[in-house]
Amino acid sequence: MPPSHEFMSELRAAADVLAGPEGLTRYRQLVAEALYRRFQCSMASLWLLREAPAGRFLECVAAFSENPELNAAGTELHEKDFQVYFDTLIRTKVYNSPDAQEDPxxxxxxxxxxxxxxxxxxxxxxxxxxxxPLGVLCIEQRETPRIWSKVDEVDLRNAASVIGISIARHRNDEQQTSVA
Incomplete structure (x- = not known):
């Protein structure tokens, strides 16, 4: 099976934990680990878009890194501080930066x-x-710039679709259970 198909199968299989006792927390971590392996990057993370009186922000809810000491989990990025980044993500659904430190x-x-x-x-x-909008999948490369391929972008977009569907089903199942 080609790597992209294996990756999508892995993401779909990860959704099985949503019904278990570890639920959403474990699912998020499995997603971060799958992203890390598929893209062979330095760190992969899952961020949720949150609303607050001071405005929207992204919160990193799961991350997997080649260096456990460098981990984004718990980090918050506020829209008011990074308006162009947020606008681009909301409008185009993707932000591709081959050299983030030089990106204005x-x-x-x-x-x-x-x-x-x-x-x-x-x-x-x-x-x-x-x-x-619910959140963001992020893959990062440390130390050197990296040109992300079209296949990388397509696979990450497909992963975003699978994850959105899995979380929507989980929320629906929770609502059905709470009504019963």
Whole structure:
């Protein structure tokens, strides 16, 4: 089976844990690990879009890294600080930066996130449920720039679709169970 098919199968299989006791937390971690393996990147992470009185922000809810000491889990990125990045993600559903430290739209992230994490390249794809933005899948490369291929972008977009569907089904199942 080609790597892209294996990867999608792995993501679909990961959704089986959603019904278990570890549920969503374990699913998110399995997704981050699958992304890391598929893209052979330095770190893969899953971010949720949150609403707050001060505005929207992304919160990293799961990450898998080649270096466990460099991990984005728990990090928050606020829309007001990174407007162009957020606008691009919402409008096009993808943010591709082969050299993030030189990307003028990510300048606000440089000192607070890119340099401390050693991030040189990133490819982010937004995922949604019923047309509403829910979060972002992020793959990153440390130390050297990286040109992400069209296949990488397509596979990450497909992963975003699978993940959005899996989470929507999970939410639907939870609502059905709470009604019963």
């Amino acid at each position: 739209h990510l300048a606000g992230l440089k000192d607070s996130y890119l340099l401390p994490q050693g991030v040189r390249a990133l490819l982010d794809v937004a995922f949604q449920i019923n047309g509403q």
